[in-house]
Amino acid sequence: MLLRMLELSSVILFVFCLLSLFLWFYFHYNYFFKLKNILGPAPVPLIGNALYFREINDILPNLMRFKKKYGSPFKLSFGFQYPRVIICDPKFMTFFLSSTKYITKSEDYKFLRNWLGNGLLTSTGKEWKGHRKMITPAFHFNILEQFLDVFEKNVDIMINKWEREVGTKCFDVFPYLKLFTLDIICETALRTEINAQIDDNSDYVRAVQTVTRIMMERSLSLFVSYESIYKFTNKFVEERDALKIINDLTDSVVKRRKEEIENQSNYQTEEFKVKRKLAFLDLLLQAEADGERLSEISIREEVNTFMFEGHDTTASAISFCLFNISQHPKVQKKIVEELKTISEKSSTDHYTYSDLQEMKYLEAVIKETLRLYPSVPIFGRLAIEDIVHDGKVIPKGSTISLFAFGLLRDPELFPEPEKFLPERFLNNNVKINNPYSYVPFSAGPRNCIGQKFAMLEMKSTIGHILRKFELHPADENFRLNLIVEAILKSTTGIKIGIKKRG
């Protein structure tokens, strides 16, 4: 009896495997036949190229290796998922980023949906267009100018905390900058102080880390990428708990701001009706008050989107920038000279909007940092139809991964791509001034709405830090180990040493 049951289960298993193989070959050839003009590593039946991407650590080195071997675009396959086409050349990048048709985000973003819902980053079509139009005035320079005080107040808090690092060999700047940028995005866009730098054991920050990590793990997994399987895993519970912390904070921020507005008797007349140049959250609340279709959920999703996009990205960029400056004393000297010239003309210790515009060398340093270490190294689009371009077909349903990190290290565009050479942004180089070749903020209709905000924040912060401290390299054994966790990070930290500037 036992023998017969074993025989039966072996037969069932055999049939199951055969069927899976058949389905995989059918699925694979249906899509991959169309992709015959695009090269890529040979897939293993059933799992495709998943073995190359077992861990987060594998993503960047393997993508760079395949770029070198197969050129751009190249293709990847993951089990039964739609094919993935990786783009890292200016021609295809321009085609996709400049398009007003291919603006739908790829399936990768579905892992952000529990958190960001249909916020500006993840939505598409009419909803995205309407919200983009509504939110754009929040980045008018009149508004941005008002934020300079907030940047300075918060950099002072961070600088005070750094006093304890003076004299130590080196320290990781990223955790400090995460809290700093979180305070800034809340105080500027949301007009709410959450004092994350003071209460540095923030549950919110840990919750954001949890959801971004789970998002990346899901996008790499053959199984938990499916919602029906994911719901039965520990990760699902972990994400749900983290989301509760995030949403509770978001809701309390919105509630607090609503109450403040209600208590300001002349708010409606002066700010709402006359100036109509409102910071981000007030703009959303105004739209709601004006009866535009913005539900509480919609407001929460936009607030979550800005809290996410507005802090981790800038924290990563400033950290890598300080790291680069610490490693290049001549670059540091030039920035300090530029800052000195600007300060000498000024009667105060504060940087005005026009002072920040004058920091051309620092701007080149930031640009070169974002070239080598783009905060968002990969972004994605969905092929909403069979797309034919330059003799190549990308079948409907494919994920188009726009691999900015690869393009920004392309030796044709950026000679000696591994070297940190800010000067390349000071010469009028037509090739790299093309917005579709230099893409750390993406480009075209879905580019980063917070680009100017980020530039001002980065210049002000680095300017103030360099006034106070001299940066020096971390100990010689320190190496960055880059990973993509939605945002570019380093598993070994981003370390520098500091001395008080004499």
Ligand code: HEM
């Ligand atoms: C150094 C800092 C930053 C970098 C490198 C950066 C980069 C990017 C990139 C590459 C995208 C396109 C992403 C995609 O297509 O998936 C993007 C979109 C976006 N960014 Fe930024 N970002 C930065 C700072 C900010 C800040 C400070 C804010 C808000 C204040 C912000 C808000 C957004 C939003 C809302 C989107 C979605 C825009 C849309 O799809 O219409 N970003 N950013």
